[in-house]
Amino acid sequence: MSTAGKVIKCKAAVLWEVKKPFSIEEVEVAPPKAHEVRIKMVASGVCRTDDHVATGSFVTPLPVIVGHEAAGIVESIGEGVTAVKPGDKVIPLVNPQCGKCSVCKHPEGNLCSKNDLSMPRGTMQDGTTRFTCKGKAINHFISTSTFTQYTVVDEISVAKIDPASPLEKVCLIGCAxxxxxxxxxxxxxxxxxxxxxxxxxxxxxxxxxxxxxxxxxxxxxxxxxxxxxxxxxxxxxxxxxxxxxxxxxxxxxxxxxxxxxxxxxxxxxxxxxxxxxxxxxxxxxxxxxxxxxxxxxxxxxxxxxxxxxxxxxxxxxxxxxGFKCKDTFPRLVSDFMAKKFSLDPLISHVLPFEKINEAFDLLRSGKSIRTVLRF
CATH class of the missing domain: 3.40.50.720 (NAD(P)-binding Rossmann-like Domain)
Structure with a gap:
C-alpha cells in the first residue's frame, strides 16, 4: 500500500533539551509539499556536530531531530520535483545548492544562501516543519534531520546517487x-x-x-x-x-x-x-x-x-x-564505487538506530571513529 500523500508514523530520536539523552519516540512525518522530498532513511553516521547540539555548544531550535550524515531511498516527492523520483538512492545535503544565488554561481563558493547553517531556523525553506510528536511541532536540523526512519528535505537539499552504492558506507560522504x-x-x-x-x-x-x-x-x-x-x-x-x-x-x-x-x-x-x-x-x-x-x-x-x-x-x-554538494556528492560516490578511495577505515562501529545513545557514548569516550546507525 502506497504511503505517498499520507502522514507516516515512525520512530525518531528526539532531543527535547540539551545535556539529556536522545529519546526514541513515535513521530508523525507529513507528506512533502511542492519541491520537497520524503526519504526513507537507511543509514546515518554519528558526527561530532550532532553532539555539539546535544551539549548546547551548537545552538539550534529545540525540540529537534538531529542527524545530518546519511543516505536513504526516496519514498515520495512533492509537486514540481524533477531532481529525484521514488526509489532513487539519495544523500540529504547539509549544505543545499539552489543554483541561483550569488554563492552557487561563484566558482569558489559553496555555502548556498538557502543554507540553515549560518543561523539555524530549524525549518524547511517555507518556514514550517514536517515533524510532529505528542502534538508538538519538532524542529528540523540543518536541512536534513536524519535520526529518524523518515525525513523530509527540500529538493535543493538532496543529491541522487549511484543505485548500486552501499548506503551504510556512502552515508559518510554526506559529511565526514x-x-x-x-x-x-x-x-x-x-x-x-x-x-x-x-x-x-x-x-x-x-x-x-x-x-x-x-x-x-x-x-x-x-x-x-x-x-x-x-x-x-x-x-x-x-x-x-x-x-x-x-x-x-x-x-x-x-x-x-x-x-x-x-x-x-x-x-x-x-x-x-x-x-x-x-x-x-x-x-x-x-x-x-x-x-x-x-x-x-x-x-x-x-x-x-x-x-x-x-x-x-x-x-x-x-x-x-568547499564542495558544491549537489554537483559533487554523486561524483564522489562514483569515485568510491570505482575504488578510488575506501570508506571502511572511517567506520569503527555499526549499531541499530535504537542504540543511538550508545553511539554517542562511544563518540564522547574517544572509542569510535565513525559509528553508523542502521535503520
Whole structure:
C-alpha cells in the first residue's frame, strides 16, 4: 500500500533539551509539499556536530531531530520535483545548492544562501516543519534531520546517487568524508611533494589525511593526544604521528622544527581555539596555508597577532570541504564505487538506530571513529 500523500508514523530520536539523552519516540512525518522530498532513511553516521547540539555548544531550535550524515531511498516527492523520483538512492545535503544565488554561481563558493547553517531556523525553506510528536511541532536540523526512519528535505537539499552504492558506507560522504577530503583537495589545494599536518585524527581528520595523500603530499603529520588513533591514521596515509603532551615546548614550535621552517599546509579538525592558533602558527610564514575544519565552540573568539598573516600565511575555512554538494556528492560516490578511495577505515562501529545513545557514548569516550546507525 502506497504511503505517498499520507502522514507516516515512525520512530525518531528526539532531543527535547540539551545535556539529556536522545529519546526514541513515535513521530508523525507529513507528506512533502511542492519541491520537497520524503526519504526513507537507511543509514546515518554519528558526527561530532550532532553532539555539539546535544551539549548546547551548537545552538539550534529545540525540540529537534538531529542527524545530518546519511543516505536513504526516496519514498515520495512533492509537486514540481524533477531532481529525484521514488526509489532513487539519495544523500540529504547539509549544505543545499539552489543554483541561483550569488554563492552557487561563484566558482569558489559553496555555502548556498538557502543554507540553515549560518543561523539555524530549524525549518524547511517555507518556514514550517514536517515533524510532529505528542502534538508538538519538532524542529528540523540543518536541512536534513536524519535520526529518524523518515525525513523530509527540500529538493535543493538532496543529491541522487549511484543505485548500486552501499548506503551504510556512502552515508559518510554526506559529511565526514567530503568535509575532510575536500578540505585538502578543494580548499587548501594541497600540492604534490608538500608537507601537511592534521590536528585531530577522528573521522574527519582521517578523511583530511586521505585527501592529502590523494593530492600527492610527501609528508603527512598527524597530531592527536589519543595515541590509539595513530595506527589507523598511518593506514590511510599519515607518515608519522605525534602527541603534543610528549613535548615541553608548544606544538607549533615542534612542527616548525620538524619541517625546517614551517609546514606547507595545516588542518585544524578538532574545533578548539588553541589548536586553531597552533595550526596557523606552524605553517611556513611566507606561503603556508592553514584551514579551519573543526566546528569551533559557540560564542568564542580567537585572538591572533596580525603579523602571522602579514608575512604571507593564508588562513581559511569552508563548509563540507568547499564542495558544491549537489554537483559533487554523486561524483564522489562514483569515485568510491570505482575504488578510488575506501570508506571502511572511517567506520569503527555499526549499531541499530535504537542504540543511538550508545553511539554517542562511544563518540564522547574517544572509542569510535565513525559509528553508523542502521535503520
Amino acid at each position: 568524508f567530503s568535509t575532510g577530503y575536500g578540505s585538502a583537495v578543494q580548499v587548501a589545494k594541497v600540492t604534490p611533494g608538500s608537507t601537511c599536518v592534521v590536528f585531530g585524527l577522528g573521522g574527519v581528520g582521517l578523511a583530511v589525511v586521505m585527501g592529502c595523500k590523494a593530492a600527492g603530499a610527501a609528508r603527512i603529520i598527524g597530531v592527536d593526544t589519543n595515541k590509539d588513533k595513530y595506527a589507523k591514521a598511518k593506514q590511510v596515509g599519515a607518515t608519522e604521528c605525534i602527541n603534543p603532551k610528549d613535548f615541553k615546548k608548544p606544538i607549533h614550535e615542534v612542527l616548525i622544527e620538524m619541517s625546517h621552517g614551517g609546514v606547507d599546509f595545516s588542518f585544524e579538525v578538532v574545533g578548539r581555539l588553541d589548536t586553531m592558533e597552533a595550526a596557523l602558527a606552524c605553517v611556513q610564514e611566507a606561503y603556508g596555508i592553514s584551514v579551519v575544519v573543526g566546528v569551533p565552540p559557540d560564542s568564542q573568539n580567537v585572538s591572533v597577532n596580525p603579523m602571522l598573516l602579514l608575512t604571507g600565511r593564508t588562513w581559511k575555512g569552508a563548509i563540507l570541504g
